[in-house]
Amino acid sequence: MLYFIGLGLADVDDITVKGLRIIKNCKEVYLETYTTILQVDQKTLEEYLGISIIAADRELVELSADKILTNARDYDIAFLVGGDPLSATTHTDLILRAVELNIPYKVIHNASIMNAIGSCGLQLYHFGETVSIVFWTDTWRPTSFCEKIVANRRRGLHTLCLLDIKIKEQDEASYMKKTKTYLPPRFMTTSQAASQILESAKELQVEDIINDKTLCVGAARIGWSDEKFITTTLRRMADEVDLGRPLHSLVIAGQLHPLEIDYLKIHTIESSFDQLALEHNQSLSH
Amino acid sequence: MLYFIGLGLADVDDITVKGLRIIKNCKEVYLETYTTILQVDQKTLEEYLGISIIAADRELVELSADKILTNARDYDIAFLVGGDPLSATTHTDLILRAVELNIPYKVIHNASIMNAIGSCGLQLYHFGETVSIVFWTDTWRPTSFCEKIVANRRRGLHTLCLLDIKIKEQDEASYMKKTKTYLPPRFMTTSQAASQILESAKELQVEDIINDKTLCVGAARIGWSDEKFITTTLRRMADEVDLGRPLHSLVIAGQLHPLEIDYLKIHTIESSFDQLALEHNQSLSH
Incomplete structure (x- = not known):
């Protein structure tokens, strides 16, 4: 067996x-x-x-x-x-x-992360398609994940973003050699993910749907002894938040229900969260 | 604690x-x-x-x-x-x-069912919003779940349908009495769910998206010793399939990837499944 x-x-x-x-x-x-x-x-x-x-x-x-x-x-x-x-x-x-x-x-x-993400305070039933965000390189900057987030948000749904992990990434120089050598492992942070999302939204001209003020939840090490959640805007997630050691995941909020707003307040760094949540929800109803 | x-x-x-x-x-x-x-x-x-x-x-x-x-x-x-x-x-x-x-x-x-449904052979990443299907009564026949399935299918996504459970449902006669009496528990079957979906699709006039030939996976008792999956069309699910004891869940397939088609073949009751899967996928690309 x-x-x-x-x-x-x-x-x-x-x-x-x-x-x-x-x-x-x-x-x-x-x-x-x-x-x-x-x-x-x-x-x-x-x-x-x-x-x-x-x-x-x-x-x-x-x-x-x-x-x-x-x-x-x-x-x-x-x-x-x-x-x-x-x-x-x-x-x-x-x-x-x-x-x-x-x-x-x-x-x-x-x-797995697919159900344990419920710990962040957003209801699993209100999630749309899950997306994977890969590390951009100088020459490869896919934005399809952003289109999926937009499609979810248009329907009021949250998006779980699984962030890139690079393990056993081959050293460029080692391509030429017989013995492979590897780069140290890399794990995308919620800050890097938020940056790539904001840049993608600009490029795709969907900033009416995803912008600096869009609310998101950064999750780190779910289920670990030092699990951590932070709720804030995409801009602050990109510029100010450091959730520490991997693994990180990021949730882009859709329409927020009153119970979800109460729950997110537990771990938000925003002082006027109710107002932000109200604006966040209104931005979807235009 | x-x-x-x-x-x-x-x-x-x-x-x-x-x-x-x-x-x-x-x-x-x-x-x-x-x-x-x-x-x-x-x-x-x-x-x-x-x-x-x-x-x-x-x-x-x-x-x-x-x-x-x-x-x-x-x-x-x-x-x-x-x-x-x-x-x-x-x-x-x-x-x-x-x-x-x-x-x-x-x-x-x-x-939980939200991640274990991956056992049916469809990739969790290709699921859209989860829906709940409630037992219809003579006077209450909500169809909003069907609109969500349609929205998922339009984006090529699968839909996990959680089926109604009636526990401690009050006996109508007992409303008048001091001591409450309850009806025996009821659990919706995949067959009942498929019927309600097909009726809803007719009512909402979305039969171009959801119809008799739409492929679905019935799942019963996931993780139990007698767990069972059956892949077939919505019509046959409604008319012919009996998955036995509760709990049942139903997945309405979106766009099927080749690996998913191979996996579903393990538990389909359709003799010409490749052809059905091809038609199923084509019905979404119009």
Whole structure:
């Protein structure tokens, strides 16, 4: 049997009791390392689970998929993933291959950013399409994420923005060499994301919908012991806010309901938040 | 401290290790019973957790909120919720009151239908706004959910439909009496939901966007041992599909990507699914 087990958001003990029990009976345990960012390192996880783990980056998973799958015919194998297992397409791909080969599989769900973002105080039912914001380069400045935020806002919906993570980014010089060398990992901050959104809005001429005064919630390390939320305008998020260590996510608010306004007040840095929320809502009703 | 602890989707051991540890140190443990539907009953849960639980329906929570909150000043109290704790507004309300009274609180996240629906094979990133479908009565037939599905489909997005649950529905005759009596609980099926969607589409004259041939995925008991998915057209979902015991959810497909089409094939009852998926996608591109 091939198990896909979600590790949840932060700590070793965010795993479910069921997930933990299954892992203890698995002969091989892989940890997906290219989307999984936990509060703990692999060694701590190994000690907690009482097993040794095979770190699996994208390359290893793609190269060893057949081996993993064939072995899962003979014994139990677990594939650990931060959050919930079904967020990245690579796992979908593995499942599809397992089905093709008639290998049974099971998914053990857990919390992920896609539902835990409810902690920020905005109702999950009022979210539209989720967007991913990638680091711009000098020559590549996609703005399609902004169009999606605009479409959500036009319908009064909030937008969860997942921010870019660059892990194992190849050093440019190393392209020429035999041995690959990598740049240090980079994680987009809510400030960088807010900047790119404001620049995109200008470029796309949608500043009636997204502008300096649009309200947003910066979220850092959701589910971690030092989880942090800040509600402010996009301009102040871009210029003044530092939420500290990764991972960051950003929510662009749609139409705010009274209960949501009350909740956002818990972590806003704006002194006259009621007035800002009123203007924010009015800007959508024109 | 007031803890809001997600129980996950189905079994007692879907709770996280962290959640279980916290519960064992709580002096009072409430179980929210008006949105929580688990595979197990309260007694099994109590035996597993090794504690006694106070069942809390909406009335009790609203009436006892102040008492619960005041007690949380003196000792640890847990409030258990099926899925993830932040899906229903009642919990948001409790958190707001706790903040007002300066009572510390903590949320222990878990999987919920909002992210576990990824198991159906459609990518979470391609979902638009979630809708709730309520049981129609002879005199009350709201269709606003259908407008939202249309808006999602126009943007190529999938729609998660949460289906109505009627618990503690008052017996009409009992309105006159002193002692309330209740009807047996009712849970909307994917078949009932598909019927209401098709009728709504006719009424709203949006049959170019939603019609008999629109593809959908019925999901039953996600995360349970007998979880089941069926992909078919809305018409067949309405007329032929029986997914068994509750809870059911329904997903109306937007634009299908090749990987999603492959995944849906795992559980479709359609013999010529590729052709149907092609027509489904083309119907959106006019």
